[in-house]
Amino acid sequence: METTQSTAIKDSLLELFKENQQAIQGHSTPLVNRLRKHAIARFRDNGFPETHQENWRFTDLSPLLNTEYSFDFSNRSRNMDTDKIFTCEVYDLDTFSITLLNGWFVYKTAPLTKLPNGTIIGSLAKAMEVYPELIDRFYGKAARIEEYGLASLNTAFAQDGLFIYVPEGVKVEKPIQLINIVNEDKPVFFHPRHLVVAEKDARLTLVHCDHSLTHNISFTNTVMEVFARENAVIDHYKIQNKGRNSALVTSNFFYQDTSSKLTSNIITLNGGFTKNLVDVNIHGTGSRSDHNGLYLVDSNQHVDSQIFIDHRSEACESNQLYKGILDDQARAVFSGKVLVRRMAQQTRANQNNHNILLTDDARTNTQPHLEIYADDVKCSHGATVGQLDPEAMFYMRSRGLGERTARQMMMIAFASEVVQKISIEALRDRIHHLVEKRLKGELSICDQCVLHCNSKEPTSFNIDLSKL
Amino acid sequence: MLRINNLKVSIVGKPIIKGLSLEVEEGEVHAIMGPNGSGKSTLAAVIAGRDKFDVDEGEVDYMGESIFDMSPELRAREGIFLGFQYPVEIPGVSISNFLRTAINEKRKHLGLDPLTGAEFLKLMEEKKRMVDIQSKLTNRSVNEGFSGGEKKKNEIFQMAMLEPRLAILDETDSGLDIDALKVVANGVNSLRSKNNATIVITHYQRLLDYIIPDFVHVLYDGRIIKSGGRGLALELEEKGYEWVKKETGEATGA
Numbered sequence: 001m002e003t004t005q006s007t008a009i010k011d012s013l014l015e016l017f018k019e020n021q022q023a024i025q026g027h028s029t030p031l032v033n034r035l036r037k038h039a040i041a042r043f044r045d046n047g048f049p050e051t052h053q054e055n056w057r058f059t060d061l062s063p064l065l066n067t068e069y070s071f072d073f074s075n076r077s078r079n080m081d082t083d084k085i086f087t088c089e090v091y092d093l094d095t096f097s098i099t100l101l102n103g104w105f106v107y108k109t110a111p112l113t114k115l116p117n118g119t120i121i122g123s124l125a126k127a128m129e130v131y132p133e134l135i136d137r138f139y140g141k142a143a144r145i146e147e148y149g150l151a152s153l154n155t156a157f158a159q160d161g162l163f164i165y166v167p168e169g170v171k172v173e174k175p176i177q178l179i180n181i182v183n184e185d186k187p188v189f190f191h192p193r194h195l196v197v198a199e200k201d202a203r204l205t206l207v208h209c210d211h212s213l214t215h216n217i218s219f220t221n222t223v224m225e226v227f228a229r230e231n232a233v234i235d236h237y238k239i240q241n242k243g244r245n246s247a248l249v250t251s252n253f254f255y256q257d258t259s260s261k262l263t264s265n266i267i268t269l270n271g272g273f274t275k276n277l278v279d280v281n282i283h284g285t286g287s288r289s290d291h292n293g294l295y296l297v298d299s300n301q302h303v304d305s306q307i308f309i310d311h312r313s314e315a316c317e318s319n320q321l322y323k324g325i326l327d328d329q330a331r332a333v334f335s336g337k338v339l340v341r342r343m344a345q346q347t348r349a350n351q352n353n354h355n356i357l358l359t360d361d362a363r364t365n366t367q368p369h370l371e372i373y374a375d376d377v378k379c380s381h382g383a384t385v386g387q388l389d390p391e392a393m394f395y396m397r398s399r400g401l402g403e404r405t406a407r408q409m410m411m412i413a414f415a416s417e418v419v420q421k422i423s424i425e426a427l428r429d430r431i432h433h434l435v436e437k438r439l440k441g442e443l444s445i446c447d448q449c450v451l452h453c454n455s456k457e458p459t460s461f462n463i464d465l466s467k468l
Numbered sequence: 469m470l471r472i473n474n475l476k477v478s479i480v481g482k483p484i485i486k487g488l489s490l491e492v493e494e495g496e497v498h499a500i501m502g503p504n505g506s507g508k509s510t511l512a513a514v515i516a517g518r519d520k521f522d523v524d525e526g527e528v529d530y531m532g533e534s535i536f537d538m539s540p541e542l543r544a545r546e547g548i549f550l551g552f553q554y555p556v557e558i559p560g561v562s563i564s565n566f567l568r569t570a571i572n573e574k575r576k577h578l579g580l581d582p583l584t585g586a587e588f589l590k591l592m593e594e595k596k597r598m599v600d601i602q603s604k605l606t607n608r609s610v611n612e613g614f615s616g617g618e619k620k621k622n623e624i625f626q627m628a629m630l631e632p633r634l635a636i637l638d639e640t641d642s643g644l645d646i647d648a649l650k651v652v653a654n655g656v657n658s659l660r661s662k663n664n665a666t667i668v669i670t671h672y673q674r675l676l677d678y679i680i681p682d683f684v685h686v687l688y689d690g691r692i693i694k695s696g697g698r699g700l701a702l703e704l705e706e707k708g709y710e711w712v713k714k715e716t717g718e719a720t721g722a
Contacts, residue, residue: 395556395610398516399570399626400544400577409569413560413609 023073029132039155058333059304069189075104095177103190118167127163142225142253154223158193171203187217194224198232212243228260247273258284268295275304289318294418298327307336311344326362337369351381475526486690495662502687512638516550545577547633551623558610595628599655617648624655641675653678673705
């Protein structure tokens with residue numbers, strides 16, 4: 001069953017694909033283009049996810065599909081100087097930084113950089129021209145488009161995004177930062193696509209920031225594929241601070257080979273509609289996969305975290321810790337599934353989701369889920385939904401702390417369990433600071449914003465996140 | 469300093485304190501003794517500002533002002549301190565951060581500059597020695613994973629840091645071994661001055677061997693049924709609560 005809205009936008013997307021096929025396929029390898037055909041067929045069959053599907057029961061896309069979106073099939077932002085419009089202060093230290101504007105690579109740096117150690121960083125579109133053999137080895141190999149409708153839509157339309165390739169044995173010292181900005185006057189719908197490969201014994205830290213510069217309506221449908229080959233170590237940080245009219249669906253597909261180590265941290269500070277999908281294929285023995293999430297939402301914000309960890313191999317460990325604080329009428333959905341297959345003996349899996357609701361109107365749905373077919377495993381899960389402890393509140397006030405201060409202290413303490421998991425000290429401090437600001441009501445993309453959105457020329461502002 | 473006049477308190481319609489009067493002046497130590505359920509902890513909680521109780525009648529004045537017009541934090545900043553019978557665990561909030569915030573909110577209220585980091589650390593070291601608290605304890609989350617004795621010591625440590633004018637210690641001695649009890653008593657005694665007052669709420673007279681009270685009150689069924697000097701505590705220990713009950717029952721003709 002499809003609603004008329006989703007059918008209408010589905011039909012127009014299918015039409016759009018047909019009309020713009022040439023432009024869309026322009027820079028891609030033949031393999032990627034064959035995948036597109038397959039993907040658009042999947043999308044034709046399945047359409048947009050709907051609330052009768054298990055993983056979308058509490059997250060209704062249909063209100064977002066009621067908009068006339070526009071699409072860009074060529075890079076109009078090549079030569080834009082994004083420094084003029086945006087400075088990301090999440091991680092302004094010593095990083096290799098790349099900016100995407102409305103899903104397109106911004107050519108303020110060379111479209112592709114090859115570091116002396118062989119690491120390749122840059123635009124995915126460009127990489128398809130220059131390194132087709134690398135693209136074909138990995139592209140589409142982790143994303144499960146049969147399972148995920150929006151990932152199939154992305155696979156059909158995706159043209160650009162981030163490409164990182166770290167060769168065997170190379171440890172990239174500097175974190176690589178991806179800044180994803182949306183800045184458009186009219187409603188836009190786009191499909192960024194990222195491909196990250198860390199070869200055997202390689203090491204990589206990726207900081208991925210999602211921002212919007214206007215309150216305009218946008219729908220970002222991102223797919224990221226990450227490959228951690230044998231003994232590779234990948235730290236992935238995602239920081240989301242989006243406007244209330246933005247919809248952001250990110251499908252993260254992780255593939256882990258033997259003895260690899262992956263840490264994923266997703267921090268949602270603001271966002272109108274956010275869905276973070278994490279799909280991990282633990283393919284090689286002795287691997288470890290840690291997934292931490294923190295969402296701080298208020299007003300009518302909606303955040304959905306869907307995690308699927310597939311233990312396919314022996315002696316691996318996975319941990320999930322997702323925590324959230326919900327104010328006003330905010331809504332959070334958590335569904336975490338751990339599948340331990342028969343051959344995945346000696347698996348250790350841990351899953352935790354904890355929520356604090358600050359009002360009676362805030363709502364959360366949490367569904368921890370373990371599915372275990374091996375017999376020698378150690379798995380646990382826990383989920384809580386609660387309020388700030390009134391006994392602790394009184395205790396703090398009886399020492400002279402004002403009610404507001406006491407509440408903030410408890411919320412910051414609750415959130416800091418996730419922030420403490422961040423292993424880079426400078427980034428941890430920075431994010432702790434942002435979380436503190438957020439919980440003190442000093443960080444808001446909407447309310448205390450310096451962007452002056454009603455102005456016709458929003459591009460002349462230097463955005464200092466610390467002043468938001 | 470503290471004047472309680474004909475106080476009546478109930479919780480969900482059930483009377484707990486049924487007409488209690490008490491006066492505490494600067495420099496005094498009062499002990500309130502009584503069996504379980506007599507209203508001792510309720511009295512302490514009402515003075516500190518716990519809002520789950522209903523005050524049905526009576527007045528409580530502190531430094532000449534009615535405390536019912538003051539929020540719990542305002543009472544604390546004005547110098548009231550409650551040592552909890554069951555200190556609450558607050559995961560993720562370190563003792564030092566908690567106390568520094570508390571002290572600086574109090575100082576702000578009193579029109580004083582906040583303590584600098586160095587000043588705060590110095591004060592903390594000094595008070596730690598006073599109550600014999602382990603150094604590493606203050607880096608931990610408030611009361612989280614503390615033993616019973618550590619929690620009570622931490623209450624006395626907080627009291628030492630906040631330097632209250634009126635301290636109410638609610639069964640601080642319960643669950644303590646004799647060494648911990650001495651540490652707690654020692655903390656209280658070293659903070660005693662002619663400008664502040666202490667109310668010690670206890671079930672047993674044992675603590676009063678170490679904290680010598682000026683006055684002893686027996687609280688029974690929501691009323692103070694007998695007051696006296698230190699000797700009353702000893703007599704009570706010897707003869708039990710039944711004795712006071714019988715004696716006052718006869719005296720009032722009940």
